Amino acid sequence: MRRTSSSLLVWMLLLSGVRLAAAEPATTPEAVDYNRHVRQILSNHCYACHGPDEAQRQAGLRLDQKEPALAELDSGSRAIVPGASGKSELVARVTADDESLLMPPPDVGERLSDEEVAILRKWIDQGAEWDEHWAYQPIERPGVPPVFGAEWPKTQIDHFILARLERDGLQPEPEADKTTLIRRLSFDLTGLPPTPKQIDALLADESADAYERLVDRLLASPRYGERMAQKWLDLARYADTNGYHIDNHRSMWLYRDWVIDAFNRNKPFDQFVVEQMAGDLLPGATLKQKIASGFHRNVMVNFEGGADPAEYLSKYIVDRVTTTATVFLGTTLACTECHDHKYDPFTQREFYQLYAYFHNVPEQGLDGRQTNPKPSLRVPTEKQTEQLDALATQAEAVKKEIAQALAKHGENVPSEPVAPQQAPREFFWVDDALPEGAAVAEKDKSSWPLVASPHPVLNGERSIELKTSELGQHVFTGARRPLLIGEGDTLVAHVWIDPADPPQEIMLQFNDGASWEHRAFWGGDEIEWGSAGSPSRLAMGVLPPVGRWLRLEVPAQAVGLEPGTVVDGWACTQFGGRAFWDKLGIVSRMPQGPDLSTNQAAWELAERGRAKPAVPSAVAEALKVAADKRSDEQTRTVRDHFVRRYYAKTRAVFAPLEAKLAELEDERAKVRDSFPETMVMQEMEQPRDTFVLVRGDFRTFGEKVEPGVPAILPPLPADAPPNRLGLARWLVDPSNPLVARVTVNRYWQQYFGTGLVKTSEDFGSQGERPSHPELLDWLAATFIDSGWNIKALQKQIVMSATYRQASHVDPEKLTRDPENRLLARGPRFRLDAELIRDAALAAGGLLDPRIGGPSVSPYQPPGLWEQVGFGGEFSSQKYEQSHGADLYRRGIYVYVKRAMPYPPLVTFDAPNREVCTERCECTNTPLQALVLLNDPGFVEAARGLAQRMMTEGGDTPEDRIALGFRLCTARTPTPQEMRVLLRIYERQRARFQGDAESAKKLTSIGESPVPEGLDTAELAAWTAIGNLLLNLDETITKG
Incomplete structure (x- = not known):
């Protein structure tokens, strides 16, 4: 777990109930601002009964809009009388002593504080000026404020921060040292710690632009895309399983890799959004743009028994609406699935207008049985x-x-016209071998046993044996030279039935290239195929006599084989017993066998008779045309195919x-x-109708609606298509007041731990106001004007003096600003779960640098998946650990099973990706220390770190400790830290020198090999030091 100094702990306990004094003044302000001071009071205490939700509105009073709030009520009173708080019913009600008159009622909500009442009084007395909610107002670039400490700012960002600090009587911290800065930057921009070589290079570089060049190098690193993608995948609810109870496998890693690549290529954010929302709808959409549309295929997909497909189809669409609202609009719309929003100006009807955009994906509702529910694409790597x-x-x-x-x-290929022979002749198709090109049925691979004497043989050297206790058959299809059926032809076979074990029934079946519905049988009625008395089941009489060869003849037309058709497959079938078959063929006047390979016209006749073409499509199309009507190209196509495949010479x-x-x-x-498959979005040819679902019930349809956007926001352009592409372009239109604000706030949150708007998922009236509203708008306007350049935005932030401050906190600042909302010090907070693991692998020299590819499964305790699994018939029910280099890939590539995410990451607060996650909580539990100390992956990383200390750190314990400490924290240990670590090392070495078995056991954890020549006891002692270093609070914290 994280260590906290005793003095800091005292401060935290003393201030646990203290609000942000500087950001939220305890005294009534001189000039009350509606958005800054009043709206939150009304939202918290009044909107539930007097807000946007018409169905829940009481007494006809609405307080979220100016006109109805000032209007005369049925009682003749007015809730708000501008300039006269004493005449305002609102003030009278919130201050009433009579509980029957008090608002909010005691059983509904808490009474307003004296401070809140004072703010309402002063606001009304000052004229009750009303402003639209700040988040829905157009973005306008504010002027950069002047500051007194003009030497401190490094970018325009700093002017906004310093102006606020100066107003509140605070001073920023000085710039952090270079070692701290490179570690902070490296984790923020690449998710990995800097190497000693990189640290030394920065320390040695005294040039004025050394820091900027470091920033540029890290932004250009391929690791940058992995770091940025990690956060985005939390928003996109990316996972490797379908979720719900069965939670079987899906393959979506191509989408994950697209996100990484998009960040590395610095794809403009507006394009980034459009391609994910509607890449499949872009004109001439590329494969990559279609892959990007998988953003909204990351929803969980169900197929549990008893589930209603219509219900889950609706759930998927609801998820897409709420995710879109959270990610791009910073708005909570989940409640509007069932009713109008209680606090913000969004109606249930508007929810279903957004729903309509996503109602045209050809899903079935219960598609989760498939690895990748359609629509999907197979895309080559x-x-x-x-x-x-x-x-x-x-x-x-x-x-x-x-x-x-x-x-x-x-040239000179014979192609004389084909004429029937004057007299019929026999042609035996099967005699000692199957026809050329014949394919034995998959289930019959061991069939067609050609046996020789002393078994019965009619002709040649072998016959075909069939012995079975029940139904048995020998089947082949696809003969290259088929039997060509003519008028009056007869199909022939010879059979020898074993007197000691005769079948109950025998049958001949013929395939015309499309169907086996051509059958003749002798004997009993055991094989129930076909319709009795029809060509699909023609009775030929009793079972032939046993113990001798008999000829079986079947008129071709009697079993439905009309002149001009071909037979390219044959089956000898029987029920029980033993029989031998030989000389299968035809008596015909038509050309057969060798004729088809010496005469092109004969071959063409046979090919045209196939029910299904056995030639390439271009040849089949040319064969449909009479020889004398073909184009030169068609003639050449047919001739070339015959010469290449059939002509004997x-x-x-x-x-x-x-x-x-x-x-x-x-x-x-x-x-x-072997192309990997990925799910994508796609529109149905016939769009579904969309209705408001009454109370969110998928079975109860209300008003029919068309695609549309909330009225509080700018309207759709007149030429916007009524589909996801129109919605996507509306989202990133510069006039949209939310998307740019929400996005820059998210990146600010990523770097400082808390956004300028703390409630980054909720920019509505229940969310917090920005700590620096002008800075938020300046960043948003700059972001849009830059062409939505993500790297430029991030460079602005990390180049600022605000970002580069030391993270030291003194008691006064901790008292005034415990959450660092005013940013009078640099950021300090625990690393994300994935970064903690990546940093350990990097320190241990184990990290595999490959980018992209299928997800991997590192070490985890056995049996976890089975505890939540459903059985062996579904995928991802039993954990299959990866091996080799895959064990050491970055956390972004670790397999995400929604029902049982990777335990070390979950312990450090990684989300399970069931739904969109805007903010991950940062907890502090004993389990986290136990993971770092005992998880095989971290123990192996500690051993890798030990090996590096022994092989790269020099000969003395001090030098080795210094290297290990630096690999984990970027700095060298203090003398006191060195003394502590040396004592621990000596004790551990003595312990393992006296316990060889424990030393061997510790150093054997993990699959990575131990270099030859290292003393086991010594390695175990250094592994213990590595384990300690990886468990330091400083190692897992960005400071």
Whole structure:
């Protein structure tokens, strides 16, 4: 847990109930400002019954708007009489001694304080001037205020901060030392600690722009994108599972990687927003823009038994509305799903107008059984794209060889007209081997056992054995040279039935390329396929005699095979018993077998008879055209295919080239099949109608509504499309008063721990006012004017003297400003959960620097997922730990299972990503110290740190301790700290020298190898020191 000095603890206890005196004056101000002093009183005490929610409004009184608040009531009185608090019913009611008249009623809310009553009186007496809520007013760039301490500001930001400090009689802290600044900057901009080499470089650089060049280098680091993305993913509720009870796997890491890349490329924030809200709707949308639209596919998705799909479809849309409002508008809209907002000017109808924008995604409600509920995309990684490009280059080379061979062999191909033979002739398709190209059914891979003598053989050297206790069959399809059916043709097979074990029924089945509904059977009626008496189940008589070869004949047309069709698949089927099959074929006047490989016209006739083409689409389309009506290109297409694949005289020339081409295509198919999948947004062709859901009940429809935006905010442009793209562009229109304010406030919060508006998720009347409203507007206006340049905004902040202050706190400032809202000192707070783990891995020399890719699963206690799992039939129910380098990747890549997030991160307050998280709480619990001391990942990092101290830190214990301390805190230890650490080291070394088993056990934790030549007891002692250093409050704190 974090350590707090005794003196600081006393101050914290004494001041735990103290409000921010400088920001919220305890005395009534000389001039009362409605937004600064009055609105919050009315919001806290009055709006629940006299605010925007018409359904809950009492006595016809509305106090959130000027006109109704000043209007005459039914009683003849007025709640507010400007200039006359004594005549104002509001003052009379909030000061009444009679509880039946007192407002708010005692059973509803607390009585107003004397200070609040005094503010209301003075405001009314001063004329009850009314202002629109500050957050909804247009953004106007204020002037930079003058200050007395003109030497302190480094940027214009500092003028706003210093002007407030001077007004309140406070002075800023001096600039922090270089070591503190580089550590603070490195964590803020990259999420990682600086290396000793980087620290030394800054300490040695005396140039005036040394700090700025450091800022620029960190902003240009690829680690910057990872750091910024970590925060954004909390907002985007990114996770690797679908959530709810079953919480199975989903693949969305392509979206996560898009966010990282967008920050690294410094994508302008307005584009960043538009692509995530509606990237799929942009004209000519790229794959990356479609991936970006996954922002609103990060919702949880259910498929539990008994759940109503309509209910959950509505839940997903509600989540999108509330997330949009939180992330971009800093507004809490959840309550308006059921009723008008009680405190802010948003109606239930407006909620469903926003809902309508998201009501057109083709989801089904209970899609969670799928790994990636549709709509989704498969997108190649950069490596896969390179693989495909290389394979395509090889394929082009082979195609060039084929073209050269065609030029040489493609002419003079026989193509005489096909005429039926005068007399029928037999052609046996299966005799000692299956037809060329025939594919055995997957379930029948071990079938078609061709057996030789002494088993019965009718012709050649082998026959086909089929032995089964119940239903059994041998099946193949896709013969390259099919049987071409002519008028009066007969299909033939020969069978030898075992006298000792005869089947109850035998059956022949024929495939026309599309269907197996062509059957003839002999014997019993055990195989219930097809319709009796039809070509799908033609009875041929009793079971043939046993113990000898018999010829079975099936008229082709009797089983539905009309002249001109082809048979490219055959099945020998029986129920029970043992039989041998041989010489399967046809008696026909049509060309068969070899004819199809020597005469192009014969081959074309067979191909046209297939129910499903067995040739490429271009060839199939050309074959539909009569030979004498084809274009030159169609003629060449058909001829080339015949020459390459079928013509007997040239097949041998093309076979190796075709095989190589097929091999390359198979490899390309494997690469394509391995493309990662990601969920994206998509519009339905026919939009759904949207209705107000009465009391938020998905079953009760009220008024029908169209897409629209809240009336309190600027209207949509006249030409805005009524879809998500129109909404996205409206959000980032410079006239929108919220998006820029909310965004700059979020970044301020990231750097200082608290935003200029503390309630960063709520800019409404229940949220806090900005501590520095003019600075907020100046930053917002500057942000818009910069072209929404995120890096420029962040550079402005970190270059300021405000940011660069030392974080030392003296008693006076702690008393006056315990939360540092006035910013009279630098920021100091605990690192985010992911950064604590990343810093430990970096200090231990274990951190894997790879960017992007699938999520990883580091060490965690066994059985946790199983405790919340649903069973083996679903994914992500059993934890599968990663190995190798994946164990040491940054926290942003750690697998997020919503029902059971990674324990070390949750212990340090990482959200579970079930919903949008604007602010993470920062707790202080004993469990956090236990994680740092005992979690295998942190113990292994401590061992890595120990190895670095031993191999990089020199020969003396002092030098080694100095390196380890510096790797963790960036500074060198004080003499007192050095003495303490040396004593601990000596004790630990003595302990482990006397307990070799414990030393070996400690140094064996984790998969990373121990370098050869290190003494085990010595390594264990230094591991204990590393463990201590990683557990220091200073190590896990940004100061």
